[in-house]
Amino acid sequence: MSEERLPATDPRLYTSLTRIESNLATRYLKKEDYWCDKSGDGITIFIPNYNHRPFLPRALRSALDALDILDTRGVESEILIIDDASRDGSQRLMRDVHALYNGARLRVICMEINVGQAALWNVAMWASRHRYLLRLDADNEIIAENLPIFLTAIENTNAAMAYGNLVHVEHGEFRSLISHMPVTYELLRRNYIDAFSIVDVPTIIRLGGVRRIHPYAPEDWELVLHLIAEEQTIIFVPAIMGYYHKQAGSASSELQQTTSGNEALRRVYAQSGLRDWDPEMVGRIYHPDIGYVDEW
Amino acid sequence: MINPVDCAYKIGDAAKYFSRLSSARRRIMVLAEAVETRWFENQLRLPVSYDAFIDVGFVSQEHKVGSLDMPYHFLFNGPTAQEERKIAQLEDSSGRPIAWATVGHQTRGRVELAAQLARQLHPGGFVFLPNPGRGVRARVGAIGPRGLSAMLEKTRCYVWESHHQYDYFESFRFLEAITAGCLPCKVDPQATVYPSEIPGIVASISELSDHLEEKGVQAMRRSAQQFYLSSGRLAHHLQDVLTSV
Numbered sequence: 001m002s003e004e005r006l007p008a009t010d011p012r013l014y015t016s017l018t019r020i021e022s023n024l025a026t027r028y029l030k031k032e033d034y035w036c037d038k039s040g041d042g043i044t045i046f047i048p049n050y051n052h053r054p055f056l057p058r059a060l061r062s063a064l065d066a067l068d069i070l071d072t073r074g075v076e077s078e079i080l081i082i083d084d085a086s087r088d089g090s091q092r093l094m095r096d097v098h099a100l101y102n103g104a105r106l107r108v109i110c111m112e113i114n115v116g117q118a119a120l121w122n123v124a125m126w127a128s129r130h131r132y133l134l135r136l137d138a139d140n141e142i143i144a145e146n147l148p149i150f151l152t153a154i155e156n157t158n159a160a161m162a163y164g165n166l167v168h169v170e171h172g173e174f175r176s177l178i179s180h181m182p183v184t185y186e187l188l189r190r191n192y193i194d195a196f197s198i199v200d201v202p203t204i205i206r207l208g209g210v211r212r213i214h215p216y217a218p219e220d221w222e223l224v225l226h227l228i229a230e231e232q233t234i235i236f237v238p239a240i241m242g243y244y245h246k247q248a249g250s251a252s253s254e255l256q257q258t259t260s261g262n263e264a265l266r267r268v269y270a271q272s273g274l275r276d277w278d279p280e281m282v283g284r285i286y287h288p289d290i291g292y293v294d295e296w
Numbered sequence: 297m298i299n300p301v302d303c304a305y306k307i308g309d310a311a312k313y314f315s316r317l318s319s320a321r322r323r324i325m326v327l328a329e330a331v332e333t334r335w336f337e338n339q340l341r342l343p344v345s346y347d348a349f350i351d352v353g354f355v356s357q358e359h360k361v362g363s364l365d366m367p368y369h370f371l372f373n374g375p376t377a378q379e380e381r382k383i384a385q386l387e388d389s390s391g392r393p394i395a396w397a398t399v400g401h402q403t404r405g406r407v408e409l410a411a412q413l414a415r416q417l418h419p420g421g422f423v424f425l426p427n428p429g430r431g432v433r434a435r436v437g438a439i440g441p442r443g444l445s446a447m448l449e450k451t452r453c454y455v456w457e458s459h460h461q462y463d464y465f466e467s468f469r470f471l472e473a474i475t476a477g478c479l480p481c482k483v484d485p486q487a488t489v490y491p492s493e494i495p496g497i498v499a500s501i502s503e504l505s506d507h508l509e510e511k512g513v514q515a516m517r518r519s520a521q522q523f524y525l526s527s528g529r530l531a532h533h534l535q536d537v538l539t540s541v
Binding site: 143145146149165167168172175176177180181238240241285287289290291292293294 | 297393394400404407408410414418419421423424425426427438439440443444446447450485
């Protein structure tokens with residue numbers, strides 16, 4: 001008897017259902033369960049993890065190196081790994097890591113249910129002990145020596161967000177740069193600023209945190225557009241922040257191929273078609289050794 | 297007329313611009329780009345004719361330019377008197393905070409260049425590689441001439457790679473670096489095809505790294521400076537060219 005061949009199901013449907021579930025899950029997350037006093041002037045390196053067990057050691061190694069660099073400069077810092085109910089055994093690795101580096105230097109939080117990227121980012125901001133938070137996805141790497149450049153940039157400018165060049169690495173080859181330009185109107189068409197960035201935690205929390213407004217609309221893109229709408233300064237620092245390792249079939253790759261999420265974002269931030277925000281007010285190029293280097 | 301395509305773009309009313317240009321008694325086109333590129337070809341497709349073409353740079357392209365319906369003249373891009381004075385006042389740059397900088401629109405080669413510079417020379421370089429068409433035009437988030445100059449004055453080594461495959465030395469990049477007290481350095485795997493007297497052309501980042509270790513950035517910069525100052529002033533070269541046009 002021949003096996004019946006079922007029609008292929010659109011994988012985005014599953015992604016959509018997962019995201020809806022995640023958004024429902026965020027209702028059960030209570031700020032007070034995670035809240036930490038943010039008296040530190042330093043930085044928390046937040047590593048979100050979901051089924052990235054093979055890559056986590058690489059991200060963690062770069063984060064630990066960054067902490068060493070910050071230590072030599074007298075900057076307080078910590079690593080915060082939050083696992084989003086992985087199914088690949090990531091928790092076992094995280095237990096080992098926690099045992100090795102337990103203390104103020106590294107903390108681990110394991111979610112019982114999958115809550116999604118936006119909710120995880122909010123939990124990280126609640127749980128951060130410092131004013132600034134760097135999001136380092138579990139498959140990426142930060143260039144440890146360069147973190148002080150970005151931290152100084154956001155401190156000097158009082159910006160809500162600072163980001164810099166990410167070298168997109170695929171199959172061991174340097175393919176392109178992303179997060180490589182200041183905020184421009186092009187952001188209404190496509191997102192070129194990755195979540196791998198530093199944010200000013202009190203500002204983001206005050207503005208309502210990170211939201212996923214549509215199953216296919218990436219939360220990092222929404223955050224940037226929201227900060228622009230709130231006329232917050234976003235700083236592009238012309239240095240290399242780290243390496244963006246792109247995995248085939250990643251969630252971000254799927255999202256980039258969809259249009260409905262992009263349309264949803266445009267409906268919120270550019271519905272009238274009018275460009276009623278001025279990139280000159282929010283998107284600046286700044287380097288701590290030079291100052292502002294952009295011209296308008 | 298310097299770079300007529302860009303002039304037409306910036307003025308906006310191309311028809312009016314070309315009409316005015318055509319009514320001039322004499323027209324000379326001045327360019328500083330590789331003659332094999334389509335950007336150069338585009339300059340020749342404009343609805344206007346010229347009495348001469350002046351190619352500004354460090355190396356003559358007369359043998360590569362092919363058949364033109366106007367005479368070719370090479371103008372060495374030497375320093376002006378003001379630039380000479382500025383260069384004379386420059387101090388030791390070896391203690392500058394930024395190890396290297398690379399600026400230009402993004403190409404795969406330039407991404408590789410920036411990544412290798414970060415790995416082999418120093419991680420903390422200055423990198424601005426926006427998408428093509430951005431970075432130089434107004435209101436799209438750009439580093440303008442003042443910003444570039446401010447950056448180079450804090451930088452030890454200005455490194456670039458062409459956005460095309462032709463062997464062409466970008467003399468204005470050299471000029472931007474040297475007048476800011478920064479070491480100019482072009483990376484081209486075909487480094488040996490350039491005249492040996494032009495300093496700072498290397499085949500790879502590892503070659504640049506070796507040179508810096510062996511000679512030091514200050515000595516290399518002085519050598520580049522000496523080459524430039526001993527090549528004659530722009531005004532003198534221009535005078536010679538204009539007498540033959």
